[in-house]
Amino acid sequence: MARFCAQRGLRKEETKMKPLAALVCFSGVALFVPSHSPQGSTETKxxxxxxxxxxxxxxxxxxxxxxxxxxIxxxxxxxxNATESWTVLVNPGEYTIDDSEDAIHLDDRSENISIVGVNPESCIIHVTASGVPGxxxxxxxxxxxNNAIRNLTIKTTNGHGIEIVKGQGGNTxxxxxxADCIIEANGNGKVGILKGEAQGVRIQDCLIVNE
Structure with missing residues (x-):
């Protein structure tokens, strides 16, 4: 079993996740993200x-x-338009993917979209479908x-944790x-992050476990 921590060469025990708890910062602004609106309050978006x-x-x-x-x-x-930057903010829970039809895919239309968990230890993507990446x-x-994956735990049964590919006719x-992810990739030949032809992928403060 191989373990890898990406944070300027720090040892695993020196690499700490940065849980967001209930506060999430976008462009320096802290937002409280409740699951339910308090009684009598106005719904916030x-x-x-x-x-x-x-x-x-x-x-x-x-x-x-x-x-x-x-x-997404x-x-x-x-x-x-596709130049707008959006965030898919993930509240705590286990998000199970047991069918390839439910796979999480930032496709060729999904540039400028980030997937951000509230806390990597409580926001879990669990893929049980064979051959499907997290x-x-x-x-x-x-x-x-301009895609970012942050503050998530990603577990696969038989698939890469995160798979980056060049689309047909697409650019590199x-x-x-x-960043700040826990990735556990299981399956023969499967890896935590498969970069393929991707260039300049920034991996920071991640714990990656390959079977």
Missing amino acids: WQRTILVDPDHGVPGNISDAGTIKDG QAVLNRRT IKITSGQESLR PKGITI
């Missing part, structure tokens, strides 16, 4: 943020989607992807950040 929560649909829950896949689709449905990123015609994937 934040510009260019989609909130994902496993209890989506429960009365009082103010989330926008119940799965990360649906959160909500961004694609709402934004007016998150797949596919480049399109953009010069920079660039501008991708993976």
Whole structure:
């Protein structure tokens, strides 16, 4: 079993995650992200943020989607052009993917979208479908992807943790950040992060475990 920590060469015991608890910062602004709106309060929405929560649909829950896949689709449905930067904010819970149809994919339309968990120890993507990565990123015609994956635990049964590929006819994937994640990739030949032809992928403060 191989272990890897990416933080300027620090040993594993020196690498610490940075849990966000209930505070999430975007451009220097701290936001409190509740799952449910307090009684009598006005529902709060934040510009260019989609909130994902496993209890989506429960009365009082103010989330926008119940799965990360649906959160990405909500961004694609709402934004007016691909240059807008959006965040799919993931509330605590275990998000199980047991079918390839439910795979999390930042495809060639999904540049400038980040997937950010509230806390890497409590926001868990668990892929039980064979051959399916935790998150797949596919480049399109953009010069920079500007995708970020932060504060998540990603576990696979038989798949890469994060797989980055050059789309058919697309440009080389660039501008991708993976930070403060715990990635456990299981399966013969599977790795925590498969970069392929990607260039300049920034990996920071991650614990990566390959079978």
